[in-house]
Amino acid sequence: MIRSETYTLSNGVEIPKLGLGVWMIEDDATPAAVKAAVDAGYRHVDTAQAYANEAGTGRGVREAGVARDALFVTTKLDAGIKSYAEAVAAIDGSLKTLGLDVIDMMIIHSPQPWRNFGDEDRFFDGNLEAWRALEEAHAAGKLRAIGVSNFQQEDLQNLFDNASVKPMVNQVLAHVSNTPAALIDFCQSNGVLVEAYSPIGHGEVLKNEKVGEMAATYGVSIPQLCIRYLLQLGLLPLPKSATPAHIAANAEVDFEISAADMQALKEIETIKDYGEHSVFPVYGGKM
Template identity: 35%
Template sequence: MLISDLSASTMVTLGKPLPRTLTLRNGVEFPAVGLGTFRAQDDDARNAVMAALRLGLRHIDTASIYKNEGPIREALAASGVPRGEVFVTSKVSPYEQGAGRARKAVEGIMERIGVQYLDLVLVHWPGVSRVAPDSSLNAQMRWETWQELERLYSEGRVRAIGVSNYEERHLRELLGRAAVKPMVNQFEVHPRRQRLELRQLCKQEGIAVVAYASLGCADLLNHPTVTRVAAEVRRTPAQVLLRWALQGGCAVIPKSVRPERIAEWREDLLLGGDWRLSQEQVTALEGLEDGHKYCWDPSAVM
């Protein structure tokens, strides 16, 4: 239903509320909106996680290279939210790949966050630190890493396993040999970089997509098309960008260390769930596609 009773220039399309959780291929439910924590350190990280939990977000995305597990541990403990109600994702870094190292890395992450298990562990990057991108060692070591994650999964130390920044060829290679198929691929998705083919492959293979840099690392918040659509729907640019990703079937993990910004997403995504961008608005946003990357580029990693 299109309601045009707000003003001539306001177009809000109502629809079925977007799902609050996505179901992974093994039946594990995970919150479609989480808090990103890249570059959130010390008090900022602690306060952001505390604010997110207080506001009802139940998904925290971190990684061993973010070096913020201490503050996250403190925030989880201080929040009083039971462990079973918070979905914690972390990632094995390019420095931790390979036989005998990935398991140690995951155990270290659990110890530093102060948890007995992780909800989701990802291979952060298809490549290995200090290995040339075109070296066959990358494929060998990410496979060894995956096998260690499979074992941790079968032991119940992690509830789900997946990958991050895997391009089509990395995914196909893994799908061809894995005993436990990846449940998630986390990669950069926003209107300037939509990755339709990769998202289609994930969908076909039952792999949930977690979009990162949904706000274009803040750069897209000022894009004229985004601000125009935001004015039309009387939402903020961040709310529009997150809605666009969720409507496209992705989970999102926007990052902010400012509680008022976290509150802004939560208000719209957790409380105001019943509106949608219209097809015209989606098309306008999709017109921004130019392949631009705000973050690192895995395409050269063999």
């Protein structure tokens, strides 16, 4: 069952194949979401400094009723932090806010500060500074694994060429109708696990009739089809929900999509409008 399956990162650490994303969940509601996920069999939670719910995530982990070492907790270094000193302080800040002795994985949230997302300046030097702080925290045992998010090939190559440790993951926007195949291939060929946030395109994929018809043929929901699609690509999906029933349903993905249907899903027309979420940089806007 997917709930109990793991990928192995390049440093040998095992990471559960499915995680709960907690973006846009209020801090005081996050403990209940985390505990509902653990009750549903999840063992992986993904938060970030920018989500302002690390405290709630940590509380949910502590109150979940399972051993701490049975849960994998990821957080993200704020996208605006591009200096070594700031990164060192922020890593210790996350440990304190989460209330944990060790963070299973910490990743750079974006190669560029959000206000500069998509600009020409890739902040190569700043990312190397932030990465050096992550490397040192990893070596010191504060972090079990380290990685990045929203990095393109050139951003990754900067680390490959200049850092001591390769990123273990790259967390990117990936879903049916928006699957960055070239970036995924580049990551996987370099031993970098790809995590997929917004696996249902922030709900926009729910509007696609072809996807709906295919889900019906498998007797599953559109979210379940979308999550399974990513798993069969070798990705790690991070569906977000605060609703216990949805959290549980998102883990019911132990079925197989045929090769023909996988190809059809890869060819679904690309979403160009993410509705109310289009203001966020990762969906094409600027905050």
